[in-house]
Amino acid sequence: MGPCGAVNRVKGLWLGLTVAPFCLPAAAQPVAGEGGYSPGIPFVSGTLFFWGAVALLLCAALLYRRRLEQLAQHTAALRASEERFRLIVEGTQVVAWEYSAATDAYTYVSASAEALLGYPLEAWLVSGFWANRLHPEDADIARAFAARMLESGEGHECEYRLVGLHGDEVHIRDLRTPIRAEAGKIVGMRGIFVNLTARKRNEALLEDSEARFRSAFEQAAVGVCLCSLTGQYMRVNLRYCEITGYSEAELLLRDFREITHVEDVFQQEDLRDALIESELETFSVERRMIRRDGDVVWVHLTVSMVHSNQGASQFMEMIEDITARKNAERELRESEGWMRTILAAMREGVIMRDAAGRVIIANNAARRLYGLAADEVFPPQQEPEGFGFVREDGSPCPADELPGARTRNFGRPTAAVVGIDRRDGTRLWMLAKAEPLTRDEVVGAYPVVLTLNDVTAQRRAEEDLRLAATVFDNSVEAIMITDAQRRILSVNKAFSELTGYTAGFVVGQTPALLSSMQQDEVQYDTIWREAAEKGAWQGEVWQRRRDGSEFQEWLSIGTVHNRGNSISHFVAVFSDITERKNSEARIAYLAHHDPLTGLPNRALFQDRLEQAMGRAERNADLLALLYLDLDRFKTINDSLGHIAGDRLLQAVAERLQSCVRETDTICRQGGDEFIIVLTDIGDTEDPARIAEKILRHLSEPFDLDGHVLGTSFSIGISVYPSDGDTPEALMKNADTAMYHAKENGRNTYRFFTEAMNANALERLQTENQLRRALVRNELMLHFQPQVQLETGLIMGAETLIRWQSPVLGFVPPGRFISIAEESGLIVPIGRWVLREACLRAREWYDRGFEDVSVAVNISALQFRRDDIVATVREVLAETRLPPEYLELELTESLLMQHAEDVLDTVQRLKELGVRLSIDDFGTGYSSLSYLKRFAVDRLKIDQGFVRDMVSDPDDAAIVRAIVQLGRSLKLDVIAEGAESRAQIDFLIKEGCREAQGYYFCPPVTHETFMDILKRGPISSQGR
DSSP: OOHHHHHHHHHHHHHHHHSGGGGOOGGGSOOOOTTSSOTTSOHHHHHHHHHHHHHHHHHHHHHHHHHHHHHHHHHHHHHHHHHHHHHHHHTSSOEEEEEETTTTEEEEEOTTHHHHHSOOHHHHTSTTHHHHTBOTTTHHHHHHHHHHHHHHSOOOEEEEEEEOTTSOEEEEEEEEEEEEOTTSOEEEEEEEEEEOHHHHHHHHHHHHHHHHHHHHHHHOSSEEEEEETTSBEEEEOHHHHHHHOOOHHHHTTSBHHHHBOTTTHHHHHHHHHHHHTTSOSEEEEEEEEEOTTSOEEEEEEEEEEEEETTEEEEEEEEEEEOHHHHHHHHHHHHHHHHHHHHHHHOSSEEEEEOTTSOEEEEOHHHHHHHTOOTTSOOOOSSOOTTOEEEOTTSOBOOGGGSHHHHHHHHOSOEEEEEEEEOTTSOEEEEEEEEEEOSOBTTTTBOOEEEEEEEOHHHHHHHHHHHHHHHHHHHOSSEEEEEETTOOEEEEOHHHHHHHOOOHHHHTTSOGGGGBOTTSOHHHHHHHHHHHHHHSEEEEEEEEEOTTSOEEEEEEEEEEEEOTTSOEEEEEEEEEEOHHHHHHHHHHHHHHHBOTTTOOBOHHHHHHHHHHHHHHHHHHTOEEEEEEEEETTHHHHHHHHOHHHHHHHHHHHHHHHHHHSOTTSEEEEEETTEEEEEEEEESSTHHHHHHHHHHHHHHTSOEEETTEEEOOOEEEEEEEETTTOSSHHHHHHHHHHHHHHHHHTTSSOEEESSGGGGGHHHHHHHHHHHHHHHTTTTOEEEEEEEEEETTTOOEEEEEEEEEEEETTTEEEOHHHHHHHHHHHTTHHHHHHHHHHHHHHHHHHHHHTTOTTOEEEEEOOHHHHHHSOHHHHHHHHHHHHTOOGGGEEEEEEHHHHHTTHHHHHHHHHHHHHHTOEEEEEEETSSOOOHHHHHHHTOSEEEEOHHHHHTTTTOHHHHHHHHHHHHHHHHTTOEEEESOOOSHHHHHHHHHHTOOEEOSTTTOOOBOHHHHHHHHHHOSOOTTOO
């Protein structure tokens, strides 16, 4: 009941007391009568009653006044209580209200309702206000809550959301009680709304924070756990479990001491106590933990205190597995220990300096090399006082030129032999090698590791060896040193000059390299075996030079024994006794040779023929005898005289010698007749080929004192043993065949029997196979380098054709070139050679070898029959080769025949820009005026002159003349067939600038030639 109800009750009491005297019972009231009194009652009694009533009324009035005063006090107390309630309600966010079910409206709300939702208080009193402000998601819950209250008075509390004026959500707690009528029916409700919005927001933030913490905790890359102050695990993440090997459930039953290494427990407990006592905020240590499987794991542990409102509550511990690092550190320490042990034990000095030059490490060997005591400070990078450094030549070496300083400054490995003059006055030689480490960007230099080897004794030994080597190299006798297996270890200069072999070529080979055909390998082996058995051997032997020439020498072989008295080396000393032997042989020579031509005479020829027939019989070989007669020699002799005839015979003899091998024998039978014995022939094709060569070479005119003479030969051929088994029979049958050749038109050859002419069938087969060779790609090119003598630079290459037939096998050029010329196949073959050579030269040019040209031989038939100018132009355009990189080689005879026509063609070729050279210059006849008019670029000295120019004065004079001629006409001169160092020296001395030959390189495939180009200049010592 409120204050108003209490006042009404007081007013009712007051009215009741006021009217009470007028409501007495009838028996107590006086009865009206005539006199105003009831007749039966005495007047005195009525007066007493009246005054009693008055007294009673006064008492009631006093009582009523007292009640009014009490009521007023009670009302004031109620009003004060109501005011306090109002102030309490309005001073908080709590909204007090009363609700009427009949109107579905609030009948009262406190002032804080306006702040709750933002609506004015009048809006709250509108019917349905509460239901319309319910949040859609909570409406059903709130309505059900209100319905239960109105129906049964149950459910006094509920949380839900209301929607404010601006659409914001307001969380409230609804506390209500029912209002009942007198009959007990619920007619309304009263209650309060408590604003929970701030608390709900804080709870959401707390949940979010907890979620983030949980995520970071569980997903952390390091192990994280929470421990109680007693050390009990309270929470661990997955990484902590992985590091320790325990599951989360197992760890929650343990404390940190159980899995900490026993040696680390006390230290960790002391640190935790310091955290609890606030002596530390956090600590980090490295400790060992015992994994569940018993393994020890090293961790980096960080522990901090977690504080709550009540103070320190628990520890947070983070661990990181550092076992790998600890193992690496341990291995590093062990490695450093081993390194120091090794450095201390090394005989090689080792010094390590930092980028500033300070010594970091210097082993005992380095100190000994410097002459320092073990406890003495190592000198700095700069030249220290009391020390001096010298170069190998003995000149002072500045400190900044020392290998360590150069490597420190430039960052490149450096090595040098350096002499150090130590404080005690001694000089010690060291091989210093410096290696740079990673550059120090701050200092701008490189740390350096320097290794030092004492080479003083080695240097003294080298001086002794140098002295011995001087004697060795300057000895006039050839010296060769081999090992016990006769492998050549060293040769001196005299050896190279005598044999033509360079030291680089012979080292590693055996002395059998020098074995002569006259000194077979068995006999040669016997000499060395006897030297090994007896300790020495002396005698005359035949040797062979690199160019194939043979010479006699006086050979002395001695043995060198090692400490075990076993042979370790052989020393062979030999000298050329050729001059002495030549003097002896000259006498015998004059007795057995034709004085005009120098060819064997009849006596020597007869002896050689018999010997050749005997070898052929023993070896079941064939032997051919060629009988040659000079056609129309009598006419020349009669018209020009015997002197011209003799000169012609001498020239013929020279050409014949160039057509056969050294092992073959040429004899001047007498007059204009010559006989040739060909030994070791494979078949009848060999003598036929030689005969064709002779006819071809002798068909070129001879220039005799201004007279140009043309000659021809008729040749008869007999073959041993089919045409005779005695010298007389062979000579008779060959003579018969020669006359048969004369009868067939001269300038030809015939075999003794027509059956022997079956070789023509073989020539036909060769020609047929040659026709298919181009189609089948059987032909190939080889290249022989042309070398500048002074520099070793490769200036060009001569192109040489080779034929590998699947039917005939390898066919030598001398066998098929003549057939190609006779059959006309030389024209398409020459065109193919020209194109392939230009393609290869273009490849050299594209690969950067822009100074290398290619030389191609042009046959006379190709020059005359083919439109050579158009062919060259087309090939150059197709291959894109600059014309100055192509050189065409022409023969003297070609240039001299039909000179005017040839001159026109040559001039057109020159207009294309190609170079021209004369091949085999000096073997034909040339007119100097025509030579000038043709404007050739180069002369090629024939190898026949080069071969013997060192020993033959005539050949030397010819070569010298050709070089001088080329120099006078401003032509380049190149020598062919250079095979020895002596020849190279002669050419250089005479001013010849270029050469080619086996001394530098034989003809090689294109791939090999490319490898030679890549290696650069050819050494002056040859290949």
